[in-house]
Structure formats: structure tokens, C-alpha cells
Amino acid sequence: MSRNSREWEALPQVPADHYVSSDIYVEQEVFDLEIDRIFRRQWKFACHESELPEKGDYRTVNHAEWPLLIHRGMDGVVRAFLNVCSHRSSLIATAPRGNAKVLTCFFHLWGFDSTGACTEITKPDGYNQCSAISKDKMGLREVKCSVSLGMVFVNMDDEAEEFDTYVGNALEQLIEPMGTEPLEVFHLHRVQVNGNWKQWQETNMELYHERGHVVNRTTSIMAKKYHEREWSVHPNGHGWLAPFKVEYTNYKGWDQRDALTLPGLTPGEFRVVDLFPNTTVIVRGSVIRIDTTIPVAPGITILEQRGLGIEGESAEDRRTRQKHHNQFWGPLGRNLSEDVIFVDAVAQANKRRAGLWGIFARHENMMSQDDEIMRAYYRVWSAMMGRPASNPLGRDVVATMPTMLMEGPVK
Ligand SMILES: [Fe+2]
Structure with a gap:
């Protein structure tokens, strides 16, 4: 039976942590709080080490609406700074990437070394009359930075816990495939998605x-043991799934991925690790994909996807690996473009609150399609925001929860 407007607007018939309000995807107030309470406090994937192969290489990234500069110093150490000059607060580097032994601001040519120390104030005598501006006081703002399995993470909060504590054992499944041989990014795909950043996660x-x-219906859902693998959930909102073997040959015309299997994996093995708040590493036998997002507005997100292979491999191997990558994930791959369409479809319905709720109420003993991974994520999100994902703006709502569901946790 269809529902009238009052019935449609009533709360879902599930416990409060089993659904989210569409307000979390579309409201500017929620978005602004996320920038302050989540993105300026949590560790965030910035880039892969292979994007900074040489001393002096840098990459500029936008994180939490702040410009950052990730730099491999002349001592080989990767550091992060606000990409902001100490003098007039101009951007220092304006290109997406480059190489600089000395970080020189192009506005008045102040210079900074690899450690962020100010090494050059042009025509410094002009500051002598009425100020105490000197090189030793005008260093860059350094940002906490940690490199793990080749992935560079940053954190804007000087007081934040160390990355290893934050991530716990969430990266364990990636130690062999990502930590045995040097990897490099062979594919960087950046696209605007017309949806909220959390939708991509x-x-x-x-x-x-x-x-x-x-393609997933045949290669994954129909594969043996698909429904038998278990999710693990970390208290900080990370989650990872027990490995299983994907049957690529179930899709007509595709090869099984027996070749070029990455270290520590069996051919065709699938692994996924989701890091709170917005990074995912997916392993598909021979290739690795790292996803991250840059929130621009409640309904606008820049999605960055990286494809990784083994550094220095032959051109033929690289072609095969790229084929594996692009079949599934490339811009015209069978999987990725469908996800963009899913996100867009939900965003269109949520935009003016035609859609009010997202329901995450599946229980399958933590197996593949259990929604506990989503509930755990939104419990952490709600705690950090200080507002429940089910009603972040404190709206008056029509509660129709049946008594049986309010009595205790659902098993
Ligand atoms: Fe998907």
C-alpha cells in the first residue's frame, strides 16, 4: 500500500542508529560542522609516496577547505605544510605538482627550506624600523604527516593521536600487497560527483x-563464499572485510586474474579496507585502488581515484595491469560509472528532501551485506559531530517506532 505525506514523513520503523536523515547529505550547517569537527581533526589520505619520487617534489592538495603542500624534502623526508606564505598569506605553490629545493613564494619571493624554516626575507632591512619580523619567527605552519605502506596521511590537529593509534589494525590486510614491493600510481582519476562526500564512502x-x-552480480555475489566473509569494525569507524576470491570469468569475455597477482594474495583475491572518514583501499588480485574525496559543498564532491601497480615492471605487465584496472574501475569501467550514477540518483531525491531517510537496518551476522559497517561509521560520525545522524538539525519528527523495536537492541 502506498503512503500519504504524514506516513512518508514518519520515522523509519527501525532503531535510531539504523537510519540517517537526508539532512546529513544536503544541509550547509551539517557540512560546515563536518569541516570543523571531522576534517580538521582526523587523519586524511593526501597522496601516495610515488607521486613524490625525487627530493624536492611536491604536490598541492585541498584538505578541509585549506590548501596544503606535501613536499619531499632535500633530506628525503615527506612533510606537510599549509601552502600559505607567512608574509601576506598568499599560496606558495600554485601548480598541482612540481619540484622545488626551496619553497619560494611567487608574490614577494620569501623562501622556506624543506623543514618549513624561513630562509629568505627579501630586502629585510625594511622591517627594522617598527617591527620584529625576522626569519627565525616566520616559518611555515607544519601539518602532522605520516607515511604508512606508501600512503601519505595528514592531520590538521597538532593534538591528534598518532596515525598508528588512529588506524589501529585496520591496515593489516594491506601489509603484504602494499608493503612488499615498491608500488606506484599509474592512474589518477579526478572527477566531480554531484553528491555528498559520505555517499561515495x-x-x-x-x-x-x-x-x-x-558485473558484480556475476563475478562476486554468485561466487562461492561471497556471503561467508565477515566484516571487522574498528572503534574509530574503520572497517575491513575478510578476503575472498572473485570469479572474473563469470563475466562473459573476461579472464581470471591469475597473472600479476600482488604479494600475499591468491589469484583473484579481493580485499577492502575503509578508513574513516573518506578513504578506501580496494585490492583486486593484480591491482590496487585508493579512493578519497574532497568535499566542496554538501552536494558537490571531488572524487580522486588512484590505480597502483608495481614500480619498474615491464611495459607488457603494466598494460595487463591497466587492463585489469580499467575493466572494473577506469572511467569507462563496468563498476565505477555505475557508482557515480547511484550517488547522483540519491542526491537528486535528497536535494529538496523528497527523500528523508537512508535505512541501514540489515543484520546478517556481520557477513558481506550486513549494514553494521554503516551503523558503526555513523555512530562515530554522530559522536564527533555531537549530533545524531538520524536528526542532526533537531527537527520535530513524527515518531512511530513500534514498542517491540524500542525495547532492546536488535540481534
Ligand atoms: Fe558500487
Whole structure:
């Protein structure tokens, strides 16, 4: 039976942590709080080490609406700074990437070394009359930075816990495939998605939606043991899934990925690690994908996807690996473009609150399509925000929760 407007607007018939309000995706107030309470406090993937192969290489990134500069210093150490000159607060580097022994601001040519120390104030005598401006006081603002399995993470909060504590054992499944041989990014795909940043993270956590992917239905959902692998959830909101073997040959015309299997994996092995708040590493036998997002506005997100292979491999091997990558994930791959369409479809319905709720109420003993990974994520999100994901703006709502569901936790 269809529902009238009052019935449609009533709360979902599930416990409060089993759904989210569409306000979390569309409201500017929520978005602004996320920047302050999540992105300026949590560790965030910035780039892969291979993007800074030489001393002096840098990459500029936008994080939490602040410009950052990731630099491999002349001592080989990767550091992060606010990409802001100490003098007039101009951007220092304006290109996406480059190489600089000395970080020189192009505005008045102040210079900074690899450690962020100010090494050059042009025509310094002019500051002598009425100020105490000197090189030793005008260093760059350094940002906490940690490199783990080749991945560079940053944190804007000087008081934040160390990255290893934050991530706990979430990266264990990646130690062999990412930590045995040097890897390099061979594919960087940056695209604007017309949806909220959390929606992209959801596409990597919520596996119930694999039913919507034409190729996943046959290669994964129909494969043996698909429903038998278990999710693990970390108290900080990270989650990872027990490995399993994907049957690529179930999709007509595709080869099984027996070649070029990465260290520590069996051929065709699939692993996924989701890091709170917005990074995912996916392993598909021979290739690795790292996803991260840059929130621009509640309904606008820049998605960055990196494909990784083994550094220095032959051109033929690289071609095969790229083929594996692009079949599934490239801009015209069978999987990725469908996720963009899913995100867009939900964003269109949520935009003016035609859609009010997202329901995450599946219980399957923590197996593949259990929604506990989503509930755990939104519990952490709600705690950090100081507001429940089910009603972040404190709206008056029509509660119709049946008594039986309010009495205790659902098993
Ligand atoms: Fe998907």
C-alpha cells in the first residue's frame, strides 16, 4: 500500500542508529560542522609516496577547505605544510605538482627550506624600523604527516593521536600487497560527483548495493563464499572485510586474474579496507585502488581515484595491469560509472528532501551485506559531530517506532 505525506514523513520503523536523515547529505550547517569537527581533526589520505619520487617534489592538495603542500624534502623526508606564505598569506605553490629545493613564494619571493624554516626575507632591512619580523619567527605552519605502506596521511590537529593509534589494525590486510614491493600510481582519476562526500564512502562500505552492479552480480555475489566473509569494525569507524576470491570469468569475455597477482594474495583475491572518514583501499588480485574525496559543498564532491601497480615492471605487465584496472574501475569501467550514477540518483531525491531517510537496518551476522559497517561509521560520525545522524538539525519528527523495536537492541 502506498503512503500519504504524514506516513512518508514518519520515522523509519527501525532503531535510531539504523537510519540517517537526508539532512546529513544536503544541509550547509551539517557540512560546515563536518569541516570543523571531522576534517580538521582526523587523519586524511593526501597522496601516495610515488607521486613524490625525487627530493624536492611536491604536490598541492585541498584538505578541509585549506590548501596544503606535501613536499619531499632535500633530506628525503615527506612533510606537510599549509601552502600559505607567512608574509601576506598568499599560496606558495600554485601548480598541482612540481619540484622545488626551496619553497619560494611567487608574490614577494620569501623562501622556506624543506623543514618549513624561513630562509629568505627579501630586502629585510625594511622591517627594522617598527617591527620584529625576522626569519627565525616566520616559518611555515607544519601539518602532522605520516607515511604508512606508501600512503601519505595528514592531520590538521597538532593534538591528534598518532596515525598508528588512529588506524589501529585496520591496515593489516594491506601489509603484504602494499608493503612488499615498491608500488606506484599509474592512474589518477579526478572527477566531480554531484553528491555528498559520505555517499561515495558508502558505495565502498555498503555491499548490499553490489546487486545494482551488473558485473558484480556475476563475478562476486554468485561466487562461492561471497556471503561467508565477515566484516571487522574498528572503534574509530574503520572497517575491513575478510578476503575472498572473485570469479572474473563469470563475466562473459573476461579472464581470471591469475597473472600479476600482488604479494600475499591468491589469484583473484579481493580485499577492502575503509578508513574513516573518506578513504578506501580496494585490492583486486593484480591491482590496487585508493579512493578519497574532497568535499566542496554538501552536494558537490571531488572524487580522486588512484590505480597502483608495481614500480619498474615491464611495459607488457603494466598494460595487463591497466587492463585489469580499467575493466572494473577506469572511467569507462563496468563498476565505477555505475557508482557515480547511484550517488547522483540519491542526491537528486535528497536535494529538496523528497527523500528523508537512508535505512541501514540489515543484520546478517556481520557477513558481506550486513549494514553494521554503516551503523558503526555513523555512530562515530554522530559522536564527533555531537549530533545524531538520524536528526542532526533537531527537527520535530513524527515518531512511530513500534514498542517491540524500542525495547532492546536488535540481534
Ligand atoms: Fe558500487
